[in-house]
Every structure is written in C-alpha cells, then in structure tokens.
Amino acid sequence: MKALLEAFYNTAPLWTREQFGLPQFEFPSIDMDSVKNVAIPEKLRLGHQMEYVFRHLITTSEAYEVVLANVLIDEGKVRLGELDFILKNNLTNNYLHVELAYKFYIINPNISEPIHRLMGPNKWDMFYTKLDKLKEKQFPLLHHTSLKQKWDALGIDPLEMEQQCCFKAQLFTPFKEEKLAIRPLNTSCHAGYWVRFEQFNTNLFKDHQFYIPAKKEWPLPPDNQVLWNNHYNTLLDIYLKHLKQYAPMLWVRTTEGELFKLFVVWW
Secondary structure (H helix, E strand, C coil), rough: CCCHHHHHHCCCCCCCEEEEEEEEEECCCCCCHCCCCCCCCCCCCCHHHHHHHHHHHHHHCCCCEEEEEEEEEECCCCCEEEEEEEEECCCCEEEEEEEEEEEEECCCCCCCCCCHHHEECCCCCCCHHHHHHHHHCHHHHHCCHHHHHHHHCCCCHHHHCCCEEEEEEEEEEECCCCCCCCCCHHHHHEECCCCCCHHHCCHHHHEEEEEEEEEEEEEECCCCCEEEEEEHHHHHHHHHHCCCCCCCCEEECCCCCCCCEEEEEEE
C-alpha cells in the first residue's frame, strides 16, 4: 500500500499552526522514496488504516518515537474512548499527545458560517462537531484518573504533555468552483468537486468516463489504469447508492484526458 502512504503524506493539513484552540501537528519531512511498504489489513475501515499509515511514517521519520498507540480509557465497564498516539520528540525528549483525523469534506456555500460549510458527502460527518469532540472529549481524556498508573510506570507527567491534532483533509467545492471561502482553513486541501444527481445527469458529463473507487482508494489521486465506465452505466450505479443515502466518489476522465475527483451527493 505504498500509494496510500504517499497519499496520506501528500495530503495537506486542514489548518496550520493553531486554530480553534487546537494546535496542528507539524508532520516531519520524510524522503518517501526511501519509505518501505507496510502491510495494512484490508478489512479495516479507512480511518483505522490511516492510523497504521501515521504510525509507520512517524517511525520512519526518526523525529519521533511512538510510545503508545490506541490507549483505551475505561471507567468501570464503560468505554469512554481512546487516545490515538503518545509520541516522544527525539530531539527535545518531550512527550506529545496526537489525535489523528483524515477527512473528506464537501463545502456547502449556502451556509453562512465558514466552519459549518464543511460536511461529509453524506451530511453526517460535520467538521464543527469533530472540533467540539476533539476539544471537549478527546483532549481531556489525557488526564483521566484511570491512566495515572500508566503514566507513573512510564515516568510521564501528563500535565507537562502538549496536545496536538494531525488533521488532514481533502476538500470538495461545487463543480468548477475554484474559490474556497474557508478562512482560516488551508486552501491547499482542495481536492475536487461535488454535484447533485440532477447536475450529473446532464450533457455536461455525458461524454466523460468514470470509475467509482472503493473507500480505501478515496485518498489516492485518480489513476488512468482502472476500468472506466460510461455515463449511462455510472448513472445506474449512483442511483442504487443514492437509494441507500450513500454519496459515491467518482474519478472522472474527460474527453481531453483530464482526471479529477467528484462526489455525487444524494441530498
């Protein structure tokens, strides 16, 4: 899955430095040509696959040591959550708690508040709710009393530990709209476009070719070496997915040979 490693590494962070009270993790520079491949379980959800990718790349970088990963936090028989990664900076010897997120958001310009414009293609995964979860749930878990024994054993003082998030994202604007009115977010995250079914079912797309990638392929750049389908058959495939309220990503190959990503939403 070298392609997935490269896609993750090349995806821009959704913001730089600190925004919304959340410091962004600055990913170390890595020579991707020297990175060895890693076996990633195929059956894992994409988010969990990205945890494998993050861990492998961080270990390769030599800038950090992965001290802990996926630290489960329980209160009695209740699972409260988990901490994604505890890293040690090999230069400063400081410890760092990092929460990982890799998201695909469409930008809905009909919503006035910029951070509310970002939502998952199925409208369930909202950016602002993810922000709230990070600040109000994930970061406070670092100081949960059930972890005291673990910190003591490692000689770590959680009060001295910095907390950051590695929040990478691909953003999709309405079709052929290049301007991203999303300050203070990173416009370098622009990865493609989105349309509704009615717009896709027009002559605008009739002569193009299409491929519907599996979700594990979503992070990858479009590739010519796939089995392309025509507009009519793709319409049928999309219609069936929309019946289940599922918005597929498409790779589009135009008559001029241009490749780009496109979500066709059901709502």
